[in-house]
Amino acid sequence: RVVPVLVAGTLVPTVFFTTARDEWIDHAYSIKKIVSPNQPTRKERVVILGSGWGSLSFLQRLDPDKVDITVVSPRSFFFYTPLLAGCSTGTVASTSITESMRWHLHRFKGTSSRPLFLQAHASSIDVEKKTVTCGSSAVGVSTTLDYDQLVVAVGAESNTFNIKGVKEYATMMKEVEDSLKVRREVLEKLESANSLLASGASDEEVRRHLHWVVVGGGPTGVELTAELCDFVNSDVRDYFPALTDKIQISLIEGTGKVLGVFAPHISEYARNKLLKQGANVTTNCFVTGANEKTVSLLNAVDKSKSSIDYGLLVWAGGIGARPFTRAFATQIGGEQLPKKGPLRGLKVDNKFRVAGADNVWALGDCALSGSPPTAQAAYQQGKYLGRLFRETNCEREKVEEHDAFEFHNYGSLAYVGSSSAVADLKLHLWGSEHPAGRGQDSDSTVLEGKGAFAIWRSLYFSKMLSMKNRWQVLFDWCMSGTFGRDISAPY
Numbered sequence: 237r238v239v240p241v242l243v244a245g246t247l248v249p250t251v252f253f254t255t256a257r258d259e260w261i262d263h264a265y266s267i268k269k270i271v272s273p274n275q276p277t278r279k280e281r282v283v284i285l286g287s288g289w290g291s292l293s294f295l296q297r298l299d300p301d302k303v304d305i306t307v308v309s310p311r312s313f314f315f316y317t318p319l320l321a322g323c324s325t326g327t328v329a330s331t332s333i334t335e336s337m338r339w340h341l342h343r344f345k346g347t348s349s350r351p352l353f354l355q356a357h358a359s360s361i362d363v364e365k366k367t368v369t370c371g372s373s374a375v376g377v378s379t380t381l382d383y384d385q386l387v388v389a390v391g392a393e394s395n396t397f398n399i400k401g402v403k404e405y406a407t408m409m410k411e412v413e414d415s416l417k418v419r420r421e422v423l424e425k426l427e428s429a430n431s432l433l434a435s436g437a438s439d440e441e442v443r444r445h446l447h448w449v450v451v452g453g454g455p456t457g458v459e460l461t462a463e464l465c466d467f468v469n470s471d472v473r474d475y476f477p478a479l480t481d482k483i484q485i486s487l488i489e490g491t492g493k494v495l496g497v498f499a500p501h502i503s504e505y506a507r508n509k510l511l512k513q514g515a516n517v518t519t520n521c522f523v524t525g526a527n528e529k530t531v532s533l534l535n536a537v538d539k540s541k542s543s544i545d546y547g548l549l550v551w552a553g554g555i556g557a558r559p560f561t562r563a564f565a566t567q568i569g570g571e572q573l574p575k576k577g578p579l580r581g582l583k584v585d586n587k588f589r590v591a592g593a594d595n596v597w598a599l600g601d602c603a604l605s606g607s608p609p610t611a612q613a614a615y616q617q618g619k620y621l622g623r624l625f626r627e628t629n630c631e632r633e634k635v636e637e638h639d640a641f642e643f644h645n646y647g648s649l650a651y652v653g654s655s656s657a658v659a660d661l662k663l664h665l666w667g668s669e670h671p672a673g674r675g676q677d678s679d680s681t682v683l684e685g686k687g688a689f690a691i692w693r694s695l696y697f698s699k700m701l702s703m704k705n706r707w708q709v710l711f712d713w714c715m716s717g718t719f720g721r722d723i724s725a726p727y
């Protein structure tokens with residue numbers, strides 16, 4: 237517990253003041269915007285679908301003195317996905333990583349027209365009439381919005397690959413509600429196992445409640461497993477001493493290694509770190525089905541079948557296109573339809589124009605742009621597109637002449653438990669807004685352990701999009717590091 241407090245106490249304030257400077261620059265910039273003399277007579281109506289990484293980063297770069305902005309999303313807040321796993325165990329509170337979209341729009345106060353927000357699902361797009369229809373499930377009404385430019389940034393959804401029983405019995409790991417559900421279920425399983433133990437139930441039944449299975453060995457699955465291990469090895473050990481030895485945490489991965497995007501020795505380090513903390517890590521193993529109590533498995537090497545009992549099943553096994561994205565791509569047809577395999581997103585060019593749909597742009601996880609489906613990529617894309625809109629006013633010739641987007645991978649990080657992380661950083665690209673080149677893959681700086689953990693925390697802290705969230709997360713880290721995680725809240 238001393239390590240996180242030390243990290244928070246030293247590195248974080250440094251990053252805090254650096255980023256505070258960025259906010260002041262932003263503020264100064266927005267004041268300049270208000271007195272901008274070049275007001276166009278006719279404003280373009282820009283409708284943005286989504287309140288995630290891509291849309292927010294795009295929105296922040298638009299000039300509301302030049303365009304009328306409407307944001308539509310069923311989620312009225314932005315949330316910081318990199319810290320979602322920590323929410324599942326109470327390392328950070330869910331409210332500390334969320335920020336209302338209205339707060340983000342409020343920053344445009346003083347401009348000639350303030351952007352509008354509509355909490356609704358976009359359900360269909362009419363490319364000919366340039367309208368998008370949005371439905372609000374809360375009050376059962378639908379609204380049709382006119383647009384001049386439509387930016388689709390609706391992200392992706394968890395992909396269960398139609399494996400029988402997964403949708404019904406597993407908890408996904410994608411939204412804030414999912415992490416709260418995991419947290420509630422973990423606390424419930426602990427209390428129900430405790431009741432079973434007191435009632436003299438069989439050891440097997442108690443252990444089943446305490447077997448928590450995470451499927452998917454990518455960064456999300458690994459970070460969740462690590463957070464669960466931390467929770468068990470510190471807080472559960474203190475508050476449920478009779479149960480600690482009966483708890484099992486299993487991570488199941490279909491390929492041969494966890495954290496496949498990292499170098500092999502980093503994957504090996506992550507695996508060993510999880511094993512050392514008491515988790516079971518099974519690779520080359522596919523989930524083939526699930527029911528209320530068991531998960532069926534297939535060994536990818538020897539094709540043997542087996543099943544395991546579980547108390548909690550969490551799915552972090554990949555993402556796929558949302559029904560809205562699939563319906564829109566199918567409606568456009570032509571080159572939007574893949575020759576083989578499932579439809580994974582909207583095909584866009586290197587300026588994010590949707591192929592076959594004039595005045596429609598797509599970015600982030602819902603677009604097939606060649607960048608990986610990460611917050612880092614969605615953020616860069618939003619930033620690029622915002623700049624393109626400002627500089628070209630979406631005039632066709634100017635857009636043609638504008639630079640194409642180039643993704644710069646600044647590196648990857650993952651938390652692996654007990655105040656350790658792994659980092660693969662492309663340091664040669666840092667410190668420049670528009671790095672000259674991609675560099676070689678061999679130009680990576682690879683770190684593991686406590687040093688990587690300090691970087692992981694500092695970097696994710698500094699990348700948070702609001703100062704309020706930074707203070708809240710800093711407070712949560714200090715509180716959970718000093719007093720332990722809260723296990724009483726009725727989430």
Ligand code: FAD
Nearest residue numbers: 286287288289290317318358390391600601609610611612
């Ligand atoms: P999202 O951020 O998913 O936003 C999509 C938005 O669209 C949401 O607001 C949604 O409500 C809205 N929407 C959905 N349907 C509709 C509709 N019909 N109409 C209107 N709006 C709609 N990436 C990293 O780079 N680093 C990390 O550490 C990292 N950690 C992650 C941890 C977790 C647990 C998860 C789930 C993801 C993580 N990612 C990380 C990936 C990253 O979060 C995504 O790549 C990123 O969120 C994609 O941004 P986006 O804008 O495309 O979509």
